[in-house]
Amino acid sequence: MKSRFAPSPTGDLHIGSIRTALFAWAWAKKHQGKFVLRIEDTDIERSTKSSINNILESMDWLGLEYEEGPFYQTNNFDRYKEIIKQLLNNDKAYYCQCSKERLQKLREDALKKGDKAKYDGHCKNKNLTTGVVRFKNPTQGLVVFNDEIKGEIIINNKELDDLIIARYDSTPTYNLTVVIDDHDMGIDYVIRGDDHINNTPRQINLYKALNWDLPKFAHLPMILGSDGKRLSKRHAVVGIMNYKQQGFLPEALLNYLARLGWSYGDKELFSINELIELFTLKNINKSPAIFDSTKLLWINQEHIKNSSIKNINKHLAWHLQQKNIIINDGPDINKVIQHLQQRSKTLVEMAEQSKMFYQDFDKFEENLANKHFKDKKMLQLLLSKLEKLNIWEADNIKIIIQDVCSELDIGFGKVGQPFRLALSGSGNAGNIDITAELVGKKRTLQRLKMAINF
RNA sequence: GUCGCCUUCGUCUAUCGGUUAGGACACCGGGUUUUCAUCCCGGCAAGAGGAGUUCGAUUCUCCUAGGCGAUGCCA
Numbered sequence: 050m051k052s053r054f055a056p057s058p059t060g061d062l063h064i065g066s067i068r069t070a071l072f073a074w075a076w077a078k079k080h081q082g083k084f085v086l087r088i089e090d091t092d093i094e095r096s097t098k099s100s101i102n103n104i105l106e107s108m109d110w111l112g113l114e115y116e117e118g119p120f121y122q123t124n125n126f127d128r129y130k131e132i133i134k135q136l137l138n139n140d141k142a143y144y145c146q147c148s149k150e151r152l153q154k155l156r157e158d159a160l161k162k163g164d165k166a167k168y169d170g171h172c173k174n175k176n177l178t179t180g181v182v183r184f185k186n187p188t189q190g191l192v193v194f195n196d197e198i199k200g201e202i203i204i205n206n207k208e209l210d211d212l213i214i215a216r217y218d219s220t221p222t223y224n225l226t227v228v229i230d231d232h233d234m235g236i237d238y239v240i241r242g243d244d245h246i247n248n249t250p251r252q253i254n255l256y257k258a259l260n261w262d263l264p265k266f267a268h269l270p271m272i273l274g275s276d277g278k279r280l281s282k283r284h285a286v287v288g289i290m291n292y293k294q295q296g297f298l299p300e301a302l303l304n305y306l307a308r309l310g311w312s313y314g315d316k317e318l319f320s321i322n323e324l325i326e327l328f329t330l331k332n333i334n335k336s337p338a339i340f341d342s343t344k345l346l347w348i349n350q351e352h353i354k355n356s357s358i359k360n361i362n363k364h365l366a367w368h369l370q371q372k373n374i375i376i377n378d379g380p381d382i383n384k385v386i387q388h389l390q391q392r393s394k395t396l397v398e399m400a401e402q403s404k405m406f407y408q409d410f411d412k413f414e415e416n417l418a419n420k421h422f423k424d425k426k427m428l429q430l431l432l433s434k435l436e437k438l439n440i441w442e443a444d445n446i447k448i449i450i451q452d453v454c455s456e457l458d459i460g461f462g463k464v465g466q467p468f469r470l471a472l473s474g475s476g477n478a479g480n481i482d483i484t485a486e487l488v489g490k491k492r493t494l495q496r497l498k499m500a501i502n503f
Numbered sequence: 504g505u506c507g508c509c510u511u512c513g514u515c516u517a518u519c520g521g522u523u524a525g526g527a528c529a530c531c532g533g534g535u536u537u538u539c540a541u542c543c544c545g546g547c548a549a550g551a552g553g554a555g556u557u558c559g560a561u562u563c564u565c566c567u568a569g570g571c572g573a574u575g576c577c578a
Contacts, residue, residue, distance in 0.1 A: 223578045247507060250507095279572085305515095314516095344529080463537090465537040479539085481537065
């Protein structure tokens with residue numbers, strides 16, 4: 050069993066494309082089959098090296114490993130030419146040099162007869178040896194195929210014109226190259242977006258003309274933006290690598306994308322292994338789905354909460370680096386992760402919040418400081434008690450806070466809140482005692498003094 | 504225009520003819536909590552419209568409407 054992902058490198062890898070890749074990948078893995086990456090770069094004008102790198106980088110970040118590839122269609126031109134020649138020789142294709150105007154007229158005439166233009170026979174010069182190459186699509190009959198997702202689809206050959214399989218400069222076009230490569234690579238599941246449904250009958254005719262066996266086709270519904278239009282940059286961040294930058298866990302993105310159009314009962318959260326195990330084409334929805342970044346954020350949060358510290362650490366490291374947070378000078382990062390794990394929606398948030406443990410700051414948030422640093426007496430008492438504390442542990446710190454409370458006869462919040470602000474600079478921190486433990490004695494005392502002098 | 508695909512809460516979805524149409528996100532209440540968050544409890548909210556088949560349709564069939572897609576020497 051073999052499936053493939055065949056993106057064209059004409060921009061950053063799109064979130065919709067990745068969902069297609071995910072399904073093809075999961076389907077192959079589930080069957081202990083192979084997953085192939087093929088770069089469809091036959092449009093030399095629009096293909097770029099940076100897009101190729103972006104594809105590779107995205108696949109790598111997401112962990113969508115491929116057993117074969119990446120293959121590049123531009124490396125396979127000899128094979129395509131061979132097939133084009135074969136089709137030409139067998140009278141299954143022909144050269145055409147008709148002008149746009151002529152073609153337009155041919156189309157209109159054909160339309161009047163309820164037909165689509167078949168140019169063969171209209172091309173006056175039958176002995177051409179240059180020009181675009183057109184495939185002779187059958188003029189009658191039906192193309193019927195059973196889509197693994199959509200069910201039976203029937204298209205009349207009358208609707209199909211003679212498609213171009215080679216450009217004027219003799220480079221092959223998409224509809225031909227997919228057929229050749231999918232055949233040559235032994236792909237048995239063609240899983241792709243349903244914007245390709247209309248191409249499928251043409252491709253099937255090509256398979257038939259070549260006497261090749263058909264693969265199975267599975268056409269996934271598209272992902273739409275909030276206005277119901279095809280998802281684009283207008284709606285949401287569409288490039289995969291942006292999601293890395295925004296602090297998403299790859300498995301969370303994959304989880305969200307999988308649930309968009311596919312389901313397994315009421316289950317919402319899936320590990321990568323569960324995704325592979327539980328995935329089936331038949332549970333894929335037929336209708337398009339609207340992308341919802343809010344739910345993605347929730348799923349990310351859930352994955353962060355449930356993930357191992359080791360795994361978070363692996364992905365957080367990159368974010369810490371982006372923010373120039375050096376973790377040598379401070380507490381064990383694993384403890385910080387454990388502390389922040391239940392309170393971060395993204396890794397960016399987590400990195401941001403971990404700053405206080407590794408970096409000094411020189412000012413507090415003004416409004417909060419004005420509000421909370423009035424009671425200097427309390428701060429002094431807290432400072433002097435903490436200075437004397439030998440074993441710097443959360444439990445002991447908590448006891449000291451309680452001592453201060455009872456000595457001054459005030460509530461926990463009256464001490465905790467100013468203390469929290471002193472430690473974090475912004476008042477946004479978790480458990481005060483654990484926070485203090487992680488910040489460390491030296492920095493805690495320093496910051497308390499700063500608060501007293503505010 | 505033509506052809507194709509699609510149509511359950513705002514959003515993602517469950518339902519394999521008989522359910523008070525379930526879950527999740529979001530939102531709105533309430534509780535726990537030393538802030539925020541977590542956590543717990545509760546609430547709001549749906550079968551596009553019309554025919555038909557059937558004892559019974561969200562579920563099957565057809566029509567209409569709407570949406571999306573294709574109609575490229577893009578993929």
